[in-house]
Amino acid sequence: MDNSGHNHLKFSHVARWAARVTGHPLVFLLALGTIVVWGVTGPIFGFSDTWQLVINTGTTIVTFLMVFLIQNSQNRDTIAIHVKLDELVRAIRSARNTVLDLDELDEEELDRLLERYRKLGRVSHKRAEDAAERHPRHEKSVQVSDRDQAREESVETPAGS
Numbered sequence: 001m002d003n004s005g006h007n008h009l010k011f012s013h014v015a016r017w018a019a020r021v022t023g024h025p026l027v028f029l030l031a032l033g034t035i036v037v038w039g040v041t042g043p044i045f046g047f048s049d050t051w052q053l054v055i056n057t058g059t060t061i062v063t064f065l066m067v068f069l070i071q072n073s074q075n076r077d078t079i080a081i082h083v084k085l086d087e088l089v090r091a092i093r094s095a096r097n098t099v100l101d102l103d104e105l106d107e108e109e110l111d112r113l114l115e116r117y118r119k120l121g122r123v124s125h126k127r128a129e130d131a132a133e134r135h136p137r138h139e140k141s142v143q144v145s146d147r148d149q150a151r152e153e154s155v156e157t158p159a160g161s
Helices: 003-022 025-040 049-091 107-134 136-152
Strands: none
Touching: 003 049, 025 049
């Protein structure tokens, strides 16, 4: 493994550890305690510019570093969710495998596809309501069969998928 790969693994390990630690309630209490101590020491230091600079600098540094930790954590979570969803789509026979790479589509293509699924949902919901009005006792079975019917309807992905 090259040095950049090693550094990436090291950062990933440190980022996961930091995310766990900083998300702990005791760390929140520590941060709250720091602010209380800072506030209490204000009169001692005459609310000086240096006293204010200490908290401003500290919070700026912490915020700056946390942005990268949060982004790393979100990236990891997003990838894990995509892999899990892709596996579910792949494993379910009636699912459309064409939706596996939706995260690669641009926003306009995603909007078109979303609208098609919303239309399918409205049609399916309307059929279920109509069937429930005709057969109130069989409402649940009608909704299930309607869902099966909706799966059979054509929902194409945008061109290039």
